[in-house]
Amino acid sequence: MERILLAGATGYLGRFILKELLQRGYQVKTLVRDAGKVKADGYPDLEICEAEITDPGSIKGCCDTIDVVISTVGITKQKDGLSYMDVDFQANTNLLEEARRAGVRKFIYVSALNADKLTHVAICRAKEMFVEKLKNSGVDFCVIRPNGFFSDMAEFITMAQRGRVYLFGRGLFRSNPVHGADLATVCVDAVNLPDQEIEVGGPEILSHEEIGRLAFESLGKPPKISYIPDWLRKCVLRSLQLLTKQTFHGPAEFFLTVMAIDMIAPEYGSRTLKEFFSGLSKQ
Numbered sequence: 001m002e003r004i005l006l007a008g009a010t011g012y013l014g015r016f017i018l019k020e021l022l023q024r025g026y027q028v029k030t031l032v033r034d035a036g037k038v039k040a041d042g043y044p045d046l047e048i049c050e051a052e053i054t055d056p057g058s059i060k061g062c063c064d065t066i067d068v069v070i071s072t073v074g075i076t077k078q079k080d081g082l083s084y085m086d087v088d089f090q091a092n093t094n095l096l097e098e099a100r101r102a103g104v105r106k107f108i109y110v111s112a113l114n115a116d117k118l119t120h121v122a123i124c125r126a127k128e129m130f131v132e133k134l135k136n137s138g139v140d141f142c143v144i145r146p147n148g149f150f151s152d153m154a155e156f157i158t159m160a161q162r163g164r165v166y167l168f169g170r171g172l173f174r175s176n177p178v179h180g181a182d183l184a185t186v187c188v189d190a191v192n193l194p195d196q197e198i199e200v201g202g203p204e205i206l207s208h209e210e211i212g213r214l215a216f217e218s219l220g221k222p223p224k225i226s227y228i229p230d231w232l233r234k235c236v237l238r239s240l241q242l243l244t245k246q247t248f249h250g251p252a253e254f255f256l257t258v259m260a261i262d263m264i265a266p267e268y269g270s271r272t273l274k275e276f277f278s279g280l281s282k283q
C-alpha cells in the first residue's frame with residue numbers, strides 16, 4: 001500500500017481524511033505543528049512528523065519514502081498573525097519543494113470552489129498562486145475545489161438558537177455545502193484518479209433562505225429571518241478592506257463575497273444538511 005503524508009490532519013477536513021486513509025489501509029504519516037492534537041484524537045501510535053511547515057528547514061526530509069502528499073493546510077479562522085501568503089501559499093510551497101526533492105508521485109491540494117475566479121479575494125489569490133506552482137512543479141497533482149463545509153453552516157444554527165437568522169439580499173443565492181466525511185472520500189479517491197482538478201459539492205442545492213429555514217426546523221422553532229440589503233454588505237466589505245489589516249478581515253472578505261453569488265459544484269456524497277443540523281440541535 002502507498003505511503004501518504006497528510007498535512008493538516010488536525011483540522012476539520014484533515015481529521016476526516018486521516019480516518020478515511022486509515023480505514024482504507026494506507027500507511028499514513030501526519031505533518032502537524034502539535035503532535036498532542038493527533039494523539040488526543042485517538043491515534044497514539046500514528047507516525048507523526050512534528051514540524052513548522054512555514055519553516056522550510058523544519059520539514060526537511062518529511063517526504064522521504066512518501067508516495068503521495070495530501071495538504072489541507074490553510075488559514076480559516078485561526079488568528080496567529082500569519083497571512084494567507086505565509087500559509088496557504090508559502091507553507092504549501094515549502095512542502096511542495098520537499099515533495100519534489102523526495103520524488104513524491106503525487107501532490108493533492110485542497111483549494112476552494114471558484115478560488116480561480118475570485119483572485120481579487122486575498123485567500124483565493126494565495127491559494128491560486130500555490131495552484132500555479134503546483135501545476136508547474138513537474139509533480140503529478142490534483143487540486144480539490146470544495147464548496148463550503150457543513151462545519152461553517154453551523155453558524156445558521158447559532159443564529160437560529162439566538163432567535164433570528166440574517167441573510168444577505170433576498171436570501172436567494174444557492175449553494176451545495178458538503179460534509180467533511182463526503183469530501184474526504186473524494187480527496188482519498190484522488191490518490192488513484194487521473195483527474196487534475198475536482199470541484200466538490202454536497203448532494204443538495206439549497207438557497208440561503210432554505211438553509212435558514214432548515215436551521216429553525218431542526219430546533220423546532222418558527223423561522224424568523226431578516227434580510228440585509230446588498231448595499232450594506234458591500235459597504236461593510238469595502239470598509240473592512242480599507243480600514244483593517246488583511247490578517248483581520250480575510251475570513252470576512254471571503255464570506256461576504258461568496259454569500260453574494262451562487263456557489264454550486266458537482267454533487268458528491270449522501271450526508272444532508274438536515275441530518276447535520278439535527279445532530280447539532282441535539283447537542
Ligand SMILES: NC(=O)c1ccc[n+]([C@@H]2O[C@H](COP(=O)([O-])OP(=O)(O)OC[C@H]3O[C@@H](n4cnc5c(N)ncnc54)[C@H](OP(=O)(O)O)[C@@H]3O)[C@@H](O)[C@H]2O)c1
Nearest residue numbers: 008009010011012013072073074076111112147148149152
Ligand atoms: N471551511 C470551508 O468551508 C472551506 C471551504 C473550501 C475550502 N476550504 C479550505 O480547505 C482547507 C481545510 O479547511 P478546514 O476547514 O479543515 O480548516 P481548519 O480546520 O482550520 O484546518 C486547517 C489546518 O491547517 C493547519 N494550519 C493552519 N495554519 C497553520 C500554520 N501556520 N502552520 C501549520 N499548520 C497550519 C491547521 O493546523 P493547526 O491545527 O495546528 O492549527 C489545520 O491542521 C483550508 O485550506 C480551507 O481554506 C475550506
